[in-house]
Amino acid sequence: MRDVFLQELIPHMERHENIFFLSADFGSPVLDTIREKFPGRFINVGIAEQNLINVAAGLALEGFTVYAYAIAPFITMRCYEQIRVNLGILSQVRPLNVNLVGVGAGFSYVVSGPTHQCLEDLSIMRSLPNLELFSPADWVCTKKFVGFSVNKTCPKYIRLDAKPLAAIYDENTPMDIAAGFFELKKGKDVCVISTGYMTHKALAVWEVFREKNIDIGVIDLFMLKTLAADGLAGIIGRYAYVITIEEGFIGKGGLDSLVLHLINDKGLEVKVEHLGLADTYNFQVGERDFLHERNNAGQKQLINHIEAFLK
């Protein structure tokens, strides 16, 4: 996902002389290519995320499009106030195209513990005005987002997984990135709305019910700020029960809040429930799905909730 993003950016950097790439001393094999190909437009600011954001803002004020790259919890929380002041507030007056590329969504750094796991970002980044939030589930969606990010002038937070994830989308499937969601499975009565890694879990649960001849719907939601709200409401309105699942803390303004607010705002008559991570940090090393089960956001819990509704 990360490497596809960087690889896809290369032709844009070749075409557009005004794209800068900044890293807070965080790399990848593809990034080595970017460093070699564009030495005048690549800067490693060192392990200094506050300066990463401020330098990015300065470049963007002068009309450059900037990609700033670091580990997800550090590019959001270490420098949150720099993002708020020099991207969120400033971009309301002066146009800025700064793309914060954070690697390590949710528990994706499974063995690195609570400092490297990123469970707060969906809610805290969603609370900033003027900033868009992209949370893809696979490399195909990620790849399609790159061109969109070059052309859409605003600050953005791009939440990428640290681990390679299987493709969900077909490269040839037309996708409207600006719409912000994709109905992966049409179902009856029950719909799961998920983002990022959890969309893989939702599809696994779809398979479980398919074997029982029950069709549930699955919506992958990847733009967590501006999206086609009416279109999404139209789909949600077809269901009797919606359950959201996210790899982030629950009840704090993330995907759950977005969907619940939309349902209330549009006056939809649908029962809605949410799954997300329990309000605690995790020190135990374990498989990612095990950590989800342990923190109340696993496949088992998702199946149990749906079965309870269907009873």
Added chain:
Amino acid sequence: MDKKKEAYLKQKITWVWKETLRIHKRSQETRLASSLSPIEIFVALFYGKILDFDPGDQYWEGRDRLIVSKGHGSIAMYPILADLGFFAKEELQNVGQSGSFMGGIPDPVIPGYETVNGSLGHGLGVSCGIAVALKRKKSRSSVFCMVGDGELYEGSNWEALMFAPFHRLDNLNLVLDCNKISMLDYTDRILSHYSLTEKFGAFRWEVFEVDGHDVTAVYDELRRMKQKREGTPKILIAHTLKGKGVPGLEGEPLSHIMTLEPGKIDRLLGDKNDQ
């Protein structure tokens, strides 16, 4: 500097000082003491034409970029910007009033201000980004960044102080309004900076130092600093007095948060009426 220019700058200093007091009289929430220490610097930058700017086209590509990181302490810039035509002078009557675009802390909705100010420690890093961008564009424009010494406690400054010399940002000019007082006390009694000259030197900045209230010297040093492009970022440490020219405020450890009652301002302005 010839005598005529010196007299002109001194006349502007007195006028800006008085206008700053008048703004504070109408809008008591404005930070007065920290706005009085950098007046000579702002006057030299704007009226001395150290800066290239165009009031009719605030984002003119050829302008020098001035980033005012010590936002609260730049109320003295309001009358200067109005006088030079960035916006109507009548607007000065409305500072801090409902509906005005000018509050106690200036933001980029005010023509002449480039960035969001008020939260400290942001300006220098943003200035570094602008300086890199100008180099990439092969622009001859300079970046000036105005910080306070209390502001230097913010760690983000030191990330930027490491960045600028390594990237040879010799188009970057940092101006330190070194008034020695932070919010609650003298910096030496809160957390001493010890020798800033040594610190900046150790970070490989070229250090200039000046009496910040000697406008001729300030002008000369700013000009010298701006012209110097030898692969090194530059800092001018301007030694100033917080609350300059106001008895009871000047040198007072708590001056940052002190307001001056309107009657006292009238008396002060009366004393200077003949100037």
